[in-house]
Amino acid sequence: MGYALYWHYHKPEPKGTVDLKSLRTAFSPEFISKVRDAIKVASQAGIELGDWEGCPLKEEAVTDTVIKFNGLKPESCETFTITAVAPQGYWDCCKTNYGKYTALCMEILQLAVEDGILENWSSDGGEGDVECREQWNKLYKRNSDGTKEQD
Numbered sequence: 001m002g003y004a005l006y007w008h009y010h011k012p013e014p015k016g017t018v019d020l021k022s023l024r025t026a027f028s029p030e031f032i033s034k035v036r037d038a039i040k041v042a043s044q045a046g047i048e049l050g051d052w053e054g055c056p057l058k059e060e061a062v063t064d065t066v067i068k069f070n071g072l073k074p075e076s077c078e079t080f081t082i083t084a085v086a087p088q089g090y091w092d093c094c095k096t097n098y099g100k101y102t103a104l105c106m107e108i109l110q111l112a113v114e115d116g117i118l119e120n121w122s123s124d125g126g127e128g129d130v131e132c133r134e135q136w137n138k139l140y141k142r143n144s145d146g147t148k149e150q151d
Helices: 029-044 102-114 127-139
Strands: 004-009 066-071 080-083 091-095 118-123
Touching: 004 102, 029 102, 080 091, 080 102, 102 118, 102 127
Parallel strands: none
Antiparallel strands: 004 091, 004 118, 066 080
């Protein structure tokens, strides 16, 4: 299978210091909107999403508490899943084997870091990361540093 993405939710607070009111129970509407926009861009570029078996999705890939999809067969590998209510300090991973959905996964991970859902993300992709990022920037009409291209 090969290529995998890894991500970490924020580390747990020292015992007794967690403010229960501050714990995330759902994704923000702004984050959901950005993720749905990214999925729309991917779809327009011919990146089709599947369920855990790589079959066409029959339900929404994004809800207020979970993002969950795979690539479509024959490019499916492992299901990419991020939850809003994961325990702090939790980490997860997803092998994508450089399927078409890899760049979308990378974009969503970066959006999750920017929104404060994740602490960080990484991969074992090396040069493949650069290629995926370049493909995604072209889809989003961004420069290699992620800034918007001039019209």
